[in-house]
Amino acid sequence: MSRRLTPRGEQRRGELLAYATERFATNGYHPTSVAELVDGLGVGKGVFYWYFESKEDLFLEILRTGERDLRRVQQEAMGEETDPLARMELAIRASMEWWVEHRELYVLIEFARTEASFAPGVRKGEKVALEDTRRLVQEAMDSGTIADGDASVVAQAVLGVSSILARTQLLAQGRPAREVADEVIDFCWHGLVGAPVGEAGARRSA
Amino acid sequence: MSRRLTPRGEQRRGELLAYATERFATNGYHPTSVAELVDGLGVGKGVFYWYFESKEDLFLEILRTGERDLRRVQQEAMGEETDPLARMELAIRASMEWWVEHRELYVLIEFARTEASFAPGVRKGEKVALEDTRRLVQEAMDSGTIADGDASVVAQAVLGVSSILARTQLLAQGRPAREVADEVIDFCWHGLVGAPVGEAGARRSA
DNA sequence: GGTCTACTTGACCGCTTGGTCAAGTACGGT
DNA sequence: ACCGTACTTGACCAAGCGGTCAAGTAGACC
Numbered sequence A, B: 001m002s003r004r005l006t007p008r009g010e011q012r013r014g015e016l017l018a019y020a021t022e023r024f025a026t027n028g029y030h031p032t033s034v035a036e037l038v039d040g041l042g043v044g045k046g047v048f049y050w051y052f053e054s055k056e057d058l059f060l061e062i063l064r065t066g067e068r069d070l071r072r073v074q075q076e077a078m079g080e081e082t083d084p085l086a087r088m089e090l091a092i093r094a095s096m097e098w099w100v101e102h103r104e105l106y107v108l109i110e111f112a113r114t115e116a117s118f119a120p121g122v123r124k125g126e127k128v129a130l131e132d133t134r135r136l137v138q139e140a141m142d143s144g145t146i147a148d149g150d151a152s153v154v155a156q157a158v159l160g161v162s163s164i165l166a167r168t169q170l171l172a173q174g175r176p177a178r179e180v181a182d183e184v185i186d187f188c189w190h191g192l193v194g195a196p197v198g199e200a201g202a203r204r205s206a
Numbered sequence C: 001g002g003t004c005t006a007c008t009t010g011a012c013c014g015c016t017t018g019g020t021c022a023a024g025t026a027c028g029g030t
Numbered sequence D: 001a002c003c004g005t006a007c008t009t010g011a012c013c014a015a016g017c018g019g020t021c022a023a024g025t026a027g028a029c030c
Helices: A007-027 A034-041 A045-051 A055-078 A084-101 A103-112 A119-142 A151-172 A177-190 B007-027 B034-041 B045-051 B055-078 B084-101 B103-112 B119-142 B151-172 B177-190
Strands: none
Touching: A007 A034, A007 A045, A007 A055, A007 A103, A034 A045, A055 A084, A055 A103, A055 A119, A084 A103, A084 A119, A084 A151, A084 A177, A103 A119, A103 A151, A119 A151, A151 A177, A151 B151, A151 B177, A177 B151, B007 B034, B007 B045, B007 B055, B007 B103, B034 B045, B055 B084, B055 B103, B055 B119, B084 B103, B084 B119, B084 B151, B084 B177, B103 B119, B103 B151, B119 B151, B151 B177
């Protein structure tokens, strides 16, 4: 849309984004109508189309800002750390904290991947996340910290474990971010058979 | 619906299921209308409602039969094997072969998880899969093959790695099921740091 | 007080949707 | 040849959809 907004307008836009995020996440994108959104906020329909070009535009906006914010948080968390595995751990921990605060986004991204009109955007975002991770894995392989292999596949596996434990442990079971992050790292670092699998899933080596 | 079908009817029903699966997977559930389905098959709309109570009913049928079939294939693959880790490996390999033949189902299950009306069904199916896996992990922990920990979390992680590598390597990249299964097992067994991570991702210990 | 622009209203529109049904057709059994 | 039932047709429907817009309101700045 790219419209100049006054502070008041900015706030309305924020209300729409927040409410739509919640409705889309709990009811689904398609079953949630624009009418439902404006009624829920007690405003006229024109308000919606003042701030967004279309329902699809709104959804893309939610997706884009979410992905951007997560990446920002991860980069910030890694800070000045130079060791690749340590960087990865920091990013994973930060991600878990982030998901707790943005739980609705999980299901929205999952949905977006299943629809032809949104999938390309999601894939682009995931490509970035994969590349970020792949680079760290490759570095760790080069320095001999972890065994050689296909860095891309390994990175994908790490993302998979993070993703599924975020969904099932963090979001569904409501377990603390800290604990879940411990478990992600524990499993990714040592697997099932490998060395020190801490009983509480909390001890790591690196 | 539970209607008695002649062989001819059975075939029509199969056509509808197959075509709908393909359309839903590539175009999305909501954007694909019943009209599009019957037009695509060149039949009248009444045909659809002769075989299915509703569009939702059709979708649930696709989901249910898919999940049932995958589980059947896994159980068959494990056969008489008794070692828990070996059973797990057999199930993972069988799953990969299965996904190649039923690639459309992946995205359908993902979508179903995001919609209030379908999510409970999916969760039930996933609970079964998790319990199957958890039991194997627990057995392996009890026998000392793998280190102690929360079997449920570890099982979930294994499912996560299988799932994401199935999606990205097998379905998106089109790599052979055999190779992808190797990589799942390699990562799950040893993680990043743990012992023998084969260069080709193909050597395992157990 | 006037004016300009950011914002808001809600009736309205064209269109599509999932679903129905009275009427017909194909076909196996006798 | 005829009957019964499994199947097929497609016009039809109410409801809901995303989106528009002419008209109005509010508040910041002069």
